[in-house]
Amino acid sequence: MGVRKREKDLNFWEKIYIPEIVKGLSLTLKNMIRPKFTMKYPEEKFIPPASYRGRPVLVMEKNGVERCVACGLCSRVCPALAIEVQASETEREKERYPEKFEINMLRCIFCGFCEEVCPEEAIVMSKDYELAFTNREDAIYGKDKLLVPVSQLQDRIEFLRQYK
C-alpha cells in the first residue's frame, strides 16, 4: 500500500504542535472550572417532575379512607401481575373497599397502566424512587405502605387531569 495523502495538510503552526497543545489545554481548563452536573446523592436528592413514574401508591382521603373501591381493574390490567386486590363491604356511604391490596414491587414494572385504568383516581404513581428491600417478603407492599395522604400527591393528580 502506498502512502495515502492527507485530506488536509497541517500548516506550519500545527506542525510545531505547541499552539495546538495550548488550544487543547485551554479547552480542558474550561471544562475543569465548569459547574458539575453530578448530584451528591445521599445528601442531595433528585426531586422528580410530576410526570415521573415512581412507585404506585393508593390515595388516602382526608378522613383517612382510601379512594379505592376495589373494582380490580388495576389488577386486571397489570401486565406483570403485580397487584392483588380483595374487595369487602363497609357501612360507609362508599360501601366497597379493598380488604387487602398488595403490590409486589419485585414484579412491578412502573408502566403506570393501573393509574391510567383507575376510574376513581385512587392509584397513582408517586415520586418515590428509593425502593430497596433485603428479602422477598419485604418487597410485597401492603395497604400500610401503599396508603399516602392526598395532599402529598396533589401535583401528580393535577398532571393526570391535564394530560391523561
Add this chain to the structure above:
Amino acid sequence: MSILEIIIFTLVKIVFILIVMLLTVSYLVYFERRVSAWVQNRLGPNRVGWEGILQPFADVFKLLLKEDIVPVKANQFIHTLAPVIALFVAFATYAVIPIASPLKIFGYEIPLVVADINIGVLYVLALTSVGVYAITLAGWSSGSKYSLFGGIRSSAQMISYEISMGFSVAGVILFAESLRPLAIVNAQGSWMWNAWMQPIGFITFVVSAFAETNRLPFDLPEAEPELVGGYHTEYSSMKFAAFFLAEYANIIIAAGMIVTLYLGGYNVPFFNIESLGLANWLTVLIQIGSFFVKMGALLFFFLWIRWTLPRFRYDQLMSIGWKVMFPLSLINLIWVAVLIMIFNL
C-alpha cells in the same frame, strides 16, 4: 561542624524530605484523580474524609491487604528487586535538589539540601538512567509478553530522550559554569531564569522530562489499550504500589529539576528577597514557599497535560525524540554559546 553534627543534620533533612515526598506523592495521586474527574466533568473521589482528603490512605491500606502474587514463570529474585530499584532511585534522586538558601540557626549554617555535591546534575541524570533498569527488569522478569513489551519500549524511549535531556542541561551548565544545583539556582537569580534565556532548551527539557517519567503523551511503557498494564501487568499488592509511588515520585523529581534548572529554583520571581533585609529564617521560609508554589504549579501542569493530550504512536515517539528533540537541544546549545560569546556572561 563535627562529623556527628553533620550526620545528625543530614538525618533530620533526610527524614524531612522523605515525609514530604511520601505525602506529596500520595496527594499527587489524589489530585490526579480529582483533576482527571474535573476535566471530564465528573467529581472524582470525594467520599473518604472531607472532599475525599483521606482517599490516599484508604488506597494504601487496600493495597497492603491485597494478596501478593508472583507468576510461576517469573524470576522470583528480579521480580522482587525491580520495585525496590524503582523506589530507591525515585527517592534518592531528591537528595540534590535545594529547597531554600542556607539556614543560619543555633550558630550553624545549614544548606537546605540533603547532599550539596558538586556534580548534582550529573547525579540526577545518572540515577534516573538507573531507573530504566527497574522498569526493564520488571518487564523482563515477569515472564509475560505484555510486561516484556512495556519494558523494552521503556528502555528504548528513555535512552532516546535522555540524549536530548542531557544536551538541554548542557546549556544550563554553560550559563552557571557549575554542576552544583545550588550554584545553578544562584546563577539564575530572581529574574534571569533559564526558561527566558533559553526557551528552546526549556521546551526540550520539559518534553524529555515527560518522556523520562512515562507521563501521558509518552506513556508507551504502560499503554493500557495494547499492553494490559505495561511493565507492571504481573505485579500486585505492595509491589505494584511501589511502582506507582516511584512513578509519581519521579514526576515530583522532574518538577523539582525543572524548577531548579529553569525556573530559578527557590528564588522569588522578579524580586530580590535578600534586599529586604529580613531575618534569615523568614527569608528561608519565603524561599521554601516560593519553591513549593513553583513545584505545585508544575505538578498541576503535568496532570493537566496528561488529561489533555492523546498518546503518541510508538514510531512517532521515536521520530520526535531523534529527529526533533535532539536537533532542537543542539540548536539550544549553540544559542547559549552565542549568547555567552556576545554578552560575555
